[in-house]
Amino acid sequence: MANKTMIKAITDALDQELTRDEKVLVFGEDVGKNGGVFRATEDLQEKHGETRVFDTPLAESGILGLSTGLALEGFRPVPEIQFFGFVFETMDQIAGQISRIRFRLGGTRQMPITIRAPFGGGVHTPELHADSLEGLMAQIPGLRVVIPSNPYDAKGLLISAIRSDDPVVFLEHMKLYRSIKADVPDEEYTIPLDKANVAKEGSDLTIIAYGAMVQEAIKASDELAKQNISAEVVDLRTVSPIDEEAILESVKKTGRAVVVQEAQKQAGVGSQVAAVIAEKGILYLKAPIGRVAAPNTPYPFSEAESDWLPNKNDIVLKAKEILGY
């Protein structure tokens, strides 16, 4: 057990899977000798060789087409998209190809591909680096979308994703890469996909969040606790498919729900969470479902991030509004 950042936990997971299974291949733009633009693949090429960890030409559709072909030849590709804002270049390979191949071939072939990509705001990146596009991915049948909120989850979920025979989009929030440290076991371990986690227990209302918004939700719950309000924080971890059971169980207990996402209100997966509560848990509710999300504009110019991105204050305000309903 050691105190690690999320980026280190991710490197650990990749290193251990490369060691465990010779079919695992890690590739993308600058992931080889350079060790990745965030050092997520640092030293992996030196340790595992250039046929296991390698750089590619600068073309996202090519990278994921390469992944499809390698998976057809029995490999377990872990490609990287340098920033998830660049996913538009390869939407066909994800939404039109990889996610459908098992279905298309009547269950006779698998696509064990884990697409890693950083995203997320708060670190003043240039245009189309920080956009939250998980909502687009969540609407694609045949695909899992995983977003860890802390170092421990990142390692366990990434190992599970790589071992899954289904394709996974694994989104890593840039602000979380080095901002928090946590105890992470040195040995390999898995965290089940499709399962949410109660990050903090509470009884007065449920805050459902994912990614960096989990950390904001925890901060908000600390502040609410000072006002004698007990908030439960549910971390989705897998945002598609969502863990309906965990959400409904918590809402049943508290009777109130606030759904939080960094993405614009019309994007993300918050509307899906709200719909599940409305569809299956409406009789548990003592108040309408509250939602915290970013404004419906393109991602802001970097100097406006702090005014645009949702934060713990927005969550506290929304929680009190729901409690006062």
Next chain:
Amino acid sequence: MSKKIIDFEQLKKFDDEFKPVQLLSTEGELVEPDWEPDLSDDELVELFKQMVWSRTLDERSTKLNRQGRLGFYAPTAGEEASQIASNFAMEKDDFILPAYRDVPQLVQHGLPLYQAFLWSRGHVDGNKYPEELQALPPQIIIGAQYVQTAGVALGLKLKGQKNVAYTYTGDGGTSQGDFYEGINFAGAFQAPAIFIIQNNGYAISVPRNKQTAAKTLAQKAVAAGIPGIQVDGMDPLAVYEVTKEARDYAIAGNGPVLIETLTYRYGPHTLSGDDPKRYRTKEIDDPWIKRDPLVRMRLYLESKGLWNQEEEDVYVEEVRTQINEAIDKVENMPKQKISEYLENTFKDTPVGIQEEIEKFEEKEAR
């Protein structure tokens, strides 16, 4: 500086390096007596029989489509040399990534004919490929098969397998980004891939010269730093020989090759409403009909005493019987189940989908 230092016309000079390879004249004679491909008499007959099979399949498929017994169908008549002779140069363990018009190659590579018909009709069982069949179903997204081919080829290379990945697109497809990314990736990784452009002159109604100012499509290989070859796509011996040499070159570890076949489709783009009379005339069609690959190959075999009309008539009847058997089998397939669709969507089925499966199983049992 008053004098210009760039000679732009000179910069386009590599156009001249791409001249179509031809081995057989339209009269079925070898263009150069020394250029006979290394094929036995039996192999030559087999190649021609596959071409006759393909033409017969095209005629029957068109009729079956008109009768509503087949669904989506992209005609292939005219492209037998380009499709069949290129495929004839490949081995069973080579991996084919066909486009929607490349069903004949797929069947010759090992897909049972009735499954090709199921694919046309839109039935999942058409795409349940036997384990040993090295292939993907026909690709609808033009260009996607090219980037995927680079990946399959890299996989073969990493495994040390002496095989190639091969793929097809049309002339219009060369304008896609994935076309370029595919050949460029395969080049950068020196992967054993054969990329075939079947230039039949039209992308639906848009003529080839509206796609690009490049004088040949083969020269697009230059952008990837790989060899590009243009071949008479109505000449089965030329297509075979070029593909065979490209395959040998690729499995020797030299990287990918791009081949442009100059060919023609006698029919419409697809049978889903395209009418070539809107954009082609008899004057455009006629010279290509004179270059029919079957006529050329038939004359060649007859001159060698390897084939005659009687044998052909018997063979065509055989093929028709096979086709009838396949279509009968298809019409007796069980209906598709949504519960099976749901089961095929994930290997590890999520809870929510499991609930949907149960719901549909109940409905389907009624």
